[in-house]
Amino acid sequence: MALFEAKSSALVTLQDLRPSSPFFKQGKSLRIIGTLQEYSLETGLATVIDGSDILRVSIEQLKDLKFQVGSVYQFIGELLIQSDNKAILQARVGRNVDGIDLNLYHQSLLLLRQFQANHLNNSAT
Amino acid sequence: MQQNNNNPIPISLHNTHVKLLAFDFLTLTPPSSPDYPFTRKSIPITRAETLGTIVLRDHKPAKFLRFAIDDGTGCIPCILWLNHMTSPHLARRRSPQDLCLLADAAARSAEMVKVGVVARVRGKVTGFKGGVQITVTDVFVERDPNAEILHWIECVNLAKNCYNLVNVPSSSSGSVTLK
Numbered sequence: 001m002a003l004f005e006a007k008s009s010a011l012v013t014l015q016d017l018r019p020s021s022p023f024f025k026q027g028k029s030l031r032i033i034g035t036l037q038e039y040s041l042e043t044g045l046a047t048v049i050d051g052s053d054i055l056r057v058s059i060e061q062l063k064d065l066k067f068q069v070g071s072v073y074q075f076i077g078e079l080l081i082q083s084d085n086k087a088i089l090q091a092r093v094g095r096n097v098d099g100i101d102l103n104l105y106h107q108s109l110l111l112l113r114q115f116q117a118n119h120l121n122n123s124a125t
Numbered sequence: 126m127q128q129n130n131n132n133p134i135p136i137s138l139h140n141t142h143v144k145l146l147a148f149d150f151l152t153l154t155p156p157s158s159p160d161y162p163f164t165r166k167s168i169p170i171t172r173a174e175t176l177g178t179i180v181l182r183d184h185k186p187a188k189f190l191r192f193a194i195d196d197g198t199g200c201i202p203c204i205l206w207l208n209h210m211t212s213p214h215l216a217r218r219r220s221p222q223d224l225c226l227l228a229d230a231a232a233r234s235a236e237m238v239k240v241g242v243v244a245r246v247r248g249k250v251t252g253f254k255g256g257v258q259i260t261v262t263d264v265f266v267e268r269d270p271n272a273e274i275l276h277w278i279e280c281v282n283l284a285k286n287c288y289n290l291v292n293v294p295s296s297s298s299g300s301v302t303l304k
Binding site for chain 2: 006007008009010011031064065072074076092093094095097098099100101104105108111112115116119120123
């Protein structure tokens with residue numbers, strides 16, 4: 001059953017991935033969304049952006065996914081923090097989410113975090 | 126669906142596919158006996174619906190398909206039984222025609238379950254090795270990129286305005302409202 005002790009990926013925005021963030025940890029499972037700025041199948045690396053924030057994503061494991069610069073992608077994977085304190089998300093799952101309402105996504109994320117925090121606080125008391 | 130706390134909803138959630146976020150689902154209270162359902166704030170929860178990205182898949186042909194759905198708040202283990210034609214337990218309880226239909230439906234569902242797709246899954250809330258899981262009855266692949274967002278909003282809305290307000294039947298005073 002060890003197979004199904006799946007790591008839950010935290011929903012984050014690229015803005016959340018600054019070195020001071022609690023999400024900026026080695027091996028942390030994350031789910032991110034961003035617009036594909038560039039990619040290389042040779043190096044297995046892609047770059048996604050959200051506003052002025054940028055993240056490099058390792059896409060080596062995503063053999064079946066088609067990439068298109070300018071499209072919006074969602075990636076789930078683990079964060080690898082390098083010696084220069086730069087991060088790469090090692091994606092294990094990815095999909096094209098062209099058509100997503102990013103404004104609604106960001107608003108819903110805040111609502112979800114607030115609900116989760118309230119729920120856990122109420123459970124603890 | 127809007128209710129105030131002085132007007133509890135006089136219904137139970139029995140046999141309702143309750144839409145729960147994974148973190149909420151995974152903290153359901155296990156029953157004292159396998160014959161009783163899991164509960165949420167003392168409310169029995171027998172069926173659930175989740176929507177998220179399939180992140181794990183373990184297929185044992187003609188036996189079962191186990192998979193996990195990640196909705197961003199947690200990972201829900203799911204099991205889809207594929208043993209309809211070989212299970213003596215089911216053979217005693219269902220006609221051969223029913224079993225063929227169920228086996229076909231399960232096989233079709235299994236084909237949809239692929240790592241990376243976003244799926245809506247419904248089923249029974251069951252326990253396994255001390256944890257909670259969904260024993261799957263329906264799988265539907267979502268292609269709308271906004272489906273997950275809508276699911277989050279629906280789960281929050283239902284929890285706040287419905288599930289948290291459902292009254293618990295009481296033998297002495299009729300009902301108690303949970304807040």
